Amino acid sequence: xxxxxxxxxxxxxxxxxxxxxxxxxxxxxxxxxxxxxxxxxxxxxxxxxxxxxxxxxxxxxxxxxxxxxxxxxxxxxxxxxxxxxxxxxxxxxxxxxxxxxxxxxxxxxxxxxxxxxxxxxxxxxxxxxxxxxxxxxxxxxxxxxxxxxxxxxxxxxxxxxxxxxxxxxxxxxxxxxxxxxxxxxxxxxxxxxxxxxxxxxxxxxxxxxxxxxxxxxxxxxxxxxxxxxxxxxxxxxxxxxxxxxxxxxxxxxxxxxxxxxxxxxxxxxxxxxxxxxxxxxxxxxxxxxxxxxxxxxxxxxxxxxxxxxxxxxxxxxxxxxxxxxxxxxxxxxxxxxxxxxxxxxxxxxxxxxxxxxxxxxxxxxxxxxxxxxxxxxxxxxxxxxxxxxxxxxxxxxxxxxxxxxxxxxxxxxxxxxxxxxxxxxxx
Amino acid sequence: xxxxxxxxxxxxxxxxxxxxxxxxxxxxxxxxxxxxxxxxxxxxxxxxxxxxxxxxxxxxxxxxxxxxxxxxxxxxxxxxxxxxxxxxxxxxxxxxxxxxxxxxxxxxxxxxxxxxxxxxxxxxxxxxxxxxxxxxx
Numbered sequence: 001x002x003x004x005x006x007x008x009x010x011x012x013x014x015x016x017x018x019x020x021x022x023x024x025x026x027x028x029x030x031x032x033x034x035x036x037x038x039x040x041x042x043x044x045x046x047x048x049x050x051x052x053x054x055x056x057x058x059x060x061x062x063x064x065x066x067x068x069x070x071x072x073x074x075x076x077x078x079x080x081x082x083x084x085x086x087x088x089x090x091x092x093x094x095x096x097x098x099x100x101x102x103x104x105x106x107x108x109x110x111x112x113x114x115x116x117x118x119x120x121x122x123x124x125x126x127x128x129x130x131x132x133x134x135x136x137x138x139x140x141x142x143x144x145x146x147x148x149x150x151x152x153x154x155x156x157x158x159x160x161x162x163x164x165x166x167x168x169x170x171x172x173x174x175x176x177x178x179x180x181x182x183x184x185x186x187x188x189x190x191x192x193x194x195x196x197x198x199x200x201x202x203x204x205x206x207x208x209x210x211x212x213x214x215x216x217x218x219x220x221x222x223x224x225x226x227x228x229x230x231x232x233x234x235x236x237x238x239x240x241x242x243x244x245x246x247x248x249x250x251x252x253x254x255x256x257x258x259x260x261x262x263x264x265x266x267x268x269x270x271x272x273x274x275x276x277x278x279x280x281x282x283x284x285x286x287x288x289x290x291x292x293x294x295x296x297x298x299x300x301x302x303x304x305x306x307x308x309x310x311x312x313x314x315x316x317x318x319x320x321x322x323x324x325x326x327x328x329x330x331x332x333x334x335x336x337x338x339x340x341x342x343x344x345x346x347x348x349x350x351x352x353x354x355x356x357x358x359x360x361x362x363x364x365x366x367x368x369x370x371x372x373x374x375x376x377x378x379x380x381x382x383x384x385x386x387x388x389x390x391x392x393x394x395x396x397x398x399x400x401x402x403x404x405x406x407x408x409x410x411x412x413x414x415x416x417x418x419x420x421x422x423x424x425x426x427x
Numbered sequence: 428x429x430x431x432x433x434x435x436x437x438x439x440x441x442x443x444x445x446x447x448x449x450x451x452x453x454x455x456x457x458x459x460x461x462x463x464x465x466x467x468x469x470x471x472x473x474x475x476x477x478x479x480x481x482x483x484x485x486x487x488x489x490x491x492x493x494x495x496x497x498x499x500x501x502x503x504x505x506x507x508x509x510x511x512x513x514x515x516x517x518x519x520x521x522x523x524x525x526x527x528x529x530x531x532x533x534x535x536x537x538x539x540x541x542x543x544x545x546x547x548x549x550x551x552x553x554x555x556x557x558x559x560x561x562x563x564x
Contacts, residue, residue, distance in 0.1 A: 026526070033438040033522035033532070051494035053501040057462060061504050077500065077527045152493040172496030172523045189519065226453070227488060227516055256453060256490045256518060298471065375458070395492075397470035398458030 002038060003028050011182055019084035022076045023181035030175050036186035040148050044166075045089045045180040046136050047075075047128060048152035048173050049119045050097035050373075055112040065115065067122045075177040086127040088183035092141045093123055094153045095134045095316065095345070099372040106376045128180065132371035133345030135245065135316045137164065140347075145267055148191055150179030154258075155315050155391065158248035161259035165267040167191045170258050190258060196268060197277040198231035198261045205288035208235050212409045214243040215390035217287050218250030220295035222257050224285055231261045231275045231282070238265065245315050249391035254295075296426045299393040302404035305423075306337065307386045307416040311374030313343035314389035319351060321410075322368075326357035328414045334365035335420035341377070346370040366417070375399040386416045386424075431543060431561040433536045435513075437554045438522050441531035443510040444551040447561075448482040450474050451541045456495030456524060465507030483550040484509035485540050489520030499524035511552040513540045513559055533557055 003012050003024065010016060011024040031039065052058065052074055062069045072078040096116045098106055103113040120130055131139055134153045143149050143166025151157050151168040160166040169189045171179065179185045189195055202221055206213060221230050230251075239247070239262070251257030261269035261276075269275035276282050312325060325342055334340050342361060344352070349370040352358045358368045374385075374392055381401040386408070387393055393407040406416070408424030416422050450473045459469040465480030479502070489495050502508045512525050512532035525532035531554035540559065544550060549562040 029439070029526045030519075030523050033526055034517065034519065035436065048493055048497075051457065051492075051497045053462070053497065053504070057501055057504055074497070074500070154492050157493065169519045170493050171519060172493050172527075174496050174500070174527050175519070175523050176493075227518060253491060256488065395458045398455075398468050401468075403470060 002031050002036065005039070008039060008184065017085065018080070019076070019082040020181055022072070022078040022080070022082050023178035026077055026174060026178045027182060027184055027186065031186035031188065034186050034188045036188035038187050039184040040187040040191055041183055042148045042150050042179055042185045043089045043183065044141065044143055044147060044149040045091040045176050046094055046141065046151045046153060046156065047091060047123065047176050047180060048094040049123060050095050050116065051173055052119060054108050055115045058115060065118070067118050070119070071122055075173060077174050084126045084181060087180040089180050091128045091180040092131040092136050093120065093128060094136070095373055096120060096132050096371050097373045097376050099369040105378060106372065107378045131345060131347070133316045135318070138316065138318050138348065139345060148185060150176045150185040152176045154252040155245065155249035157258050158252050158260070159245065161190055162248065162261070162266055163244050196259060197229065198275045198282070199228035200225050200230045200283045200285055202230045202232045202285050202287050204232055204234050205286060206292055208237045210409060211243055211246055212388065213292060214239065214246040215250040216292050216295040218247040218257070219254045219299065219390040220287060220291045221285065222251040222253065222255030225255065225257065227256050229259050229261070230257065231263060231269065231272065233263050233272060235262060241318055242321055246389065249315050249389060253391040253394040293426060299390055299405065299407040302384050302406055302422070304384060304404070305421050306384055307406065307420060307422050308338060308383045309377065309379065309385050310338060310340045310413050310417040311343070311385060311387045311392055312341070312410060312413060314374060314387065314392040316348065317342055317344040319348060322348065322352045322357045325410065325414070326360040328411070329364035329366060330360045332364050332418055334417045338417050338420045340366035340417040341369055341374055342366060343369045343372055343374055386413050386422055388413045429563070433538055433540055433543060433559045433561070435533045435536035435557045435559065437557050438512070438517060438532035438534050439525040439530065440555045442553045442555070443483065443531050444549070445481060445483045445510045447485050447544050447546055447548045447550045448474065448477055448479060449485040449541055449544050449546045451487060453488050453490035454486040455491035456489065456498035456520065457492035460498060460502060462501060462505050462507065465502065479509045480507040482509050483511045483513060483552060485513045485544045487541055488514050488516040488518050489524060495520035496523040496527050500527040503528045511554070513544070513550070513552060515539050515541050533559055
């Protein structure tokens with residue numbers, strides 16, 4: 001029964017303090033709603049503190065901006081102010097969505113940057129490690145195959161389940177923090193073997209060399225499969241980290257793909273049979289040129305081809321991306337009407353600084369941002385964006401208010417930055 | 428007037444009644460709402476421009492970012508929450524969202540609620556019993 005294990009009972013009875021009690025109560029309600037029968041121990045959580053609402057909403061709920069009260073209400077959904085000593089599980093932060101060096105360029109300005117810094121200081125106080133990235137697996141939080149996790153950040157959830165063979169449902173800020181505090185997560189969904197089998201075969205008919213096409217494939221398939229797990233077959237290339245990050249990000253931006261298999265590549269798919277169980281009744285979906293074009297056209301919509309802002313690094317750029325982008329910009333100059341942002345986390349940016357990549361990008365007129373995201377740029381709604389991520393293109397209109405988005409290859413984005421014009425196309 | 432009754436499973440308890448707002452699509456959270464009005468601003472979504480505030484929100488399931496729950500909790504904090512969720516399928520976003528938005532929610536019905544219910548129908552949700560009663564417009 002839910003909450004009946006001895007340590008769970010003790011937390012529910014308040015023997016480990018009111019914060020653990022509130023966290024456990026929240027997890028019980030959540031697990032009941034899911035239809036879970038019991039909890040499983042977890043020692044790996046990631047909290048998406050950057051998703052906290054705008055400071056104006058937070059201030060309305062907690063006028064004093066007292067950090068323990070904010071954490072109680074926004075992280076644990078507790079009306080009562082509770083003070084937490086330390087989290088139980090190994091826990092890292094997701095992107096805070098703010099680079100503290102440029103408050104005025106991001107929505108909410110300095111007040112919201114200050115709120116997030118306050119939340120980060122709180123999380124460090126309670127024992128959370130501040131990785132500040134949507135790609136924790138790049139910088140030290142790497143789930144092992146079979147490890148039970150409570151992860152947030154949709155693309156990272158897909159990466160954990162699909163690429164690493166870790167086990168996590170798509171948690172929210174509240175449930176992941178409650179798991180961090182208690183070391184428990186509902187034994188449901190992706191934690192159970194029977195739910196990890198593929199349900200739909202995706203027959204891939206196009207050449208998968210371009211990073212762009214990994215995003216487009218995820219974006220198209222995500223819009224088609226609902227909650228079913230796809231099994232990608234007949235892929236003619238072995239994907240690298242960047243390509244898999246793109247597939248993960250796109251499939252859960254257009255839809256709900258928390259896990260996929262790639263036959264012969266991902267750890268739970270040595271064969272089609274292994275990926276799909278005995279799989280007699282698997283549905284089949286095609287990904288060919290026509291499907292690729294449908295996804296491409298859904299992501300490209302702008303009333304002019306002048307590009308105001310180019311955003312790269314969604315999910316957070318890794319070392320290979322930093323190297324490539326720096327190489328493309330070395331000795332060149334970005335157009336006077338165009339801004340270029342490359343987003344990553346502080347650990348990768350530190351390496352890029354030492355390696356000289358940051359200087360190559362900034363000398364060309366670009367900017368390397370840490371711990372933030374292009375989606376939080378404070379812009380006029382008429383702004384024209386160009387990006388190489390289907391996830392970025394998907395969320396830009398809702399987050400920034402601008403309906404003008406171009407999506408294409410990294411090369412096309414760099415050309416747009418250098419010339420101020422979008423010339424991308426799908427051949 | 429004839430009534431249709433759907434039977435499903437409780438996600439989050441409570442009861443509510445009101446006008447339905449229905450989409451056959453899945454619904455996001457992050458980047459999907461204007462918190463001043465409660466309108467959907469997910470560009471390209473079937474509900475784009477529609478207001479969820481005070482409605483019985485009928486949708487396939489939750490999709491997209493794991494910031495779903497915080498967005499739906501924020502709708503409660505600004506007084507723009509839907510009155511209830513009625514979903515075809517259940518996933519973690521929907522469940523946690525209903526818990527922290529503190530709205531009654533029911534899922535996994537004997538029929539697909541996004542087929543049976545139309546926008547504008549009057550819907551009574553008794554989440555504890557898992558029963559949804561529909562009066563067609």
